[in-house]
Amino acid sequence: MPYRRLPNTDQARLRALKIAIQRASESDFTEQILPYRLTTEAENCLLKFENTVAQYQANYESKVDANKKYKLIVQTTRMYISHFIQVLNFAVIRGEIKREQKRLYKLKEDSNTLPDLSTEEDLLVWGKNIIEGETARMGQGGIAINCPAINKVKVHYDTFRESQLNQSMHRMSTSRLSGDIDTLRQEVDRVILQIWNMVEEHFSNRLPYDRMRNCENYGLKFYYRPHEKRITPETDQAIEKAAASQMKLELL
Numbered sequence: 169m170p171y172r173r174l175p176n177t178d179q180a181r182l183r184a185l186k187i188a189i190q191r192a193s194e195s196d197f198t199e200q201i202l203p204y205r206l207t208t209e210a211e212n213c214l215l216k217f218e219n220t221v222a223q224y225q226a227n228y229e230s231k232v233d234a235n236k237k238y239k240l241i242v243q244t245t246r247m248y249i250s251h252f253i254q255v256l257n258f259a260v261i262r263g264e265i266k267r268e269q270k271r272l273y274k275l276k277e278d279s280n281t282l283p284d285l286s287t288e289e290d291l292l293v294w295g296k297n298i299i300e301g302e303t304a305r306m307g308q309g310g311i312a313i314n315c316p317a318i319n320k321v322k323v324h325y326d327t328f329r330e331s332q333l334n335q336s337m338h339r340m341s342t343s344r345l346s347g348d349i350d351t352l353r354q355e356v357d358r359v360i361l362q363i364w365n366m367v368e369e370h371f372s373n374r375l376p377y378d379r380m381r382n383c384e385n386y387g388l389k390f391y392y393r394p395h396e397k398r399i400t401p402e403t404d405q406a407i408e409k410a411a412a413s414q415m416k417l418e419l420l
Contacts, residue, residue, distance in 0.1 A: 169376060170390040170399070172364065172383075174357055178221050178349070180389075181356045185214040187387035188363045201370045201386070206362060213359050217352045224345040231338040238331050245328040246285050248321045249295050253282055255313055256298075265310065273301030288332060295325040364388050375404040 175181045192200065192207045202210075256273065257280040259265040267277050274297040275283070284290050302318040312318065367386040371379045376399045380390055392398065 170380070170392045170396065172368070172388050172390050174360060174364075175389070178217075178353070181353070181360065182214065182218055182221070184360050184363075184387045184389075185210050185217070185356065188360075188367075189214065191386050201367055202363060203366075206359070206366070210359050210363065213352075213356055217349075217356050220345065220348050220352055224342070224349055227338070227342050227345055231342055234331075234334060234338055238335055241324075241328050241331045242288060242291065245291055245295065245324045248316055248324045249291060249298060250282055250285055252298055252302075252313065252316055252318070252321050253294075255315060259313065265305070269305050269308075269310070272304045273298050275301075291325075291328060292332075295321070295328070299325065375407055377401055377404045 175184050188202065189207065189210055192202050192210075195201065253273075253275070256265065256270070256275075260267050260270060261280070270277050283294055285294060299318060299322050302313065306312055363386070364383075367383055367388060368379075371382045374382060380399055384390065
């Protein structure tokens with residue numbers, strides 16, 4: 169006899185619950201296999217699980233879409249910060265800005281090397297440094313740097329910070345929903361196991377093929393082991409034939 173196995177994907181879990189609930193609704197009151205309590209529990213479980221899975225999927229798709237846009241925002245912000253610092257260094261080399269004023273931006277006076285901008289944390293730090301530095305230098309009477317102007321840099325920097333916060337919220341929401349699904353999976357598996365046990369017990373006296381087909385009608389899934397012989401209608405016919413022969417022998 170092949171063995172049964174509980175669903176191992178969320179869609180398979182939902183399908184198993186829906187099939188059992190549908191079969192219960194189609195059965196007459198006198199032919200009910202599943203008690204009303206268990207059917208009601210299955211319906212409530214299905215509703216909660218289906219809604220949570222749908223929320224998770226929508227949140228995940230939104231996160232993927234937002235992540236694509238976020239990568240572009242990070243790239244653009246890095247470009248503007250890098251470009252601003254390069255223009256600042258050129259202005260210092262040309263003598264348009266005093267070398268010691270680079271300290272206002274927290275940049276080294278004796279180096280024209282760009283700071284490390286490889287991480288998002290670097291962008292947060294250096295974006296803040298150059299915005300505050302440019303504001304301080306202009307407050308001392310300095311002429312504003314153009315191409316890019318600090319206001320343009322600030323727009324992209326603020327967009328980057330807001331997007332980073334949104335990404336963090338997406339991650340938290342996805343993580344929370346993932347935890348909710350993990351908890352609900354245990355509840356769903358428990359309900360499915362109860363349903364399948366009752367169904368299999370109800371048809372336990374049937375012939376192998378008839379029992380398996382009736383169980384499968386309620387959503388049970390059976391799997392054959394390697395080299396295991398398949399159960400077919402002929403299997404039941406052979407058993408019935410053997411039983412009939414045995415009965416004849418006993419009557420003789």
